[in-house]
Amino acid sequence: MPPLAGTAEAGGSLADFIWFRTGGAAEWLVRPRDMADLAQFLAALPPQMPVLPVGVGSNLIVRDGGVPGVVIRLPKAFAKVAVEPGNRIRAGGAAMGITVASAARDAGIAGLEFLRGIPGTVGGAVKMNAGAYGREAKDILVECTLVTREGVIEVWPLDRLRYSYRHSELPDGAVVVEALFEGAPGDPVVIGAEMDRIAAEREASQPLRSRTGGSTFKNPDGHKAWQLVDAAGCRGLRKGGAQVSEKHCNFLLNLGDATSADIEDLGDEVRARVKAQSGVDLQWEIARVGVRK
Known part of the structure; x- marks a missing residue:
């Protein structure tokens, strides 16, 4: 393994955090310390070594024989969420959808409420154009920052992802480390009520405790x-x-x-x-x- 300021665990368990709680281990489970650490690591990694970014595994089956190569899991350092001017929210790739939605509500930014109903990370949501309750990532994304498999840090505007239903054109092995979302001015009370409605509807219709x-x-x-x-x-x-x-x-x-x-x-x-x-x-x-x- 190339030098890493974060951690690299041989045979790292994925079933410990994947929602299904099943499946084999990663050949290497890597948690980079920061964006520069990740970029340097990927740049030095042999090109034939496969790389798979994984968030909380809320939409993933890890097969029983495990995952060859490197699984990248972003730690809490990548979960920061900040409000920016222009009804915008900047979120790290490891931030949860509910965290982003709550920050938008508190800032009076409408349009991101549906993220309350997406139980994954920002990185996963951006990659798969996650959606719920009539909206999807493409409706709020301005741009995303990613580290390519080659270790290059790039900022991709919305159009470059060429979104379709639950699909983007992000290259294999690329890790979404940050996203910039934009909503519209709104009343925090109204936004909160919509988030509560979404939460109640999910609770009533989906097996959330399974x-x-x-x-x-x-x-x-x-x-x-x-x-x-x-x-x-x-x-x-x-x-x-x-x-x-x-x-x-x-x-x-x-x-x-x-x-x-x-x-x-x-x-x-x-x-x-x-x-x-x-x-x-x-x-x-x-x-x-x-x-x-």
Whole structure:
């Protein structure tokens, strides 16, 4: 491993913090001290070594054989959130969506309330154009700062990410270390009420207190994924220790003893049943990474 001011852990556990609490270890789990440390590390890393940035793993299946190469996890030093002029919020890549939404509320900045309903980090939200409650990252992003796999620090304006549904053109191995968001002037009381509504709606409709991975499948054009899953008779379907949530059919659950293979195989079974029932080819929204055992 190249020199690092932060930490590099061989065989670092990912199941300790991934939402599903399953899966193998990282070959190397790296936590850089700051942006310069990360850039220097990546620049010196052999080019054939794969790099995977991971936030809190709220939309991720880590396969049971582990993840080859380097997994980058940004520590709390990258979680700062600051209000800037022009109804703007600058947030570190490790900041949580709820933290950004709360800072915007306190500053009277409207338009970022939906981040209250996204249980991941800013880095993950920027990379996958995360969205909820009618808005997505592309609606509020001004620019993001990233460290490329080659160790170059770059600032990308919104247009360069070429956003589509749950997808961006960020290059493989690039780490989003910061994002600049912009909203509109608003009343903190009204903003707070909308955030409370979102929180209550999530609580009522989603299995928040379970070991899950968020929305499993993308919504196909003209359809809701959960409705297709339900219509195919998959509500409550089980495979090993994994189950399709009975509360919300677009969530998979680890009932306690699931392997990552159980979860992924269950998802593929759901896809097959939906295809047979409706002809719709559901696409994974959850990322699956690593090696199958």
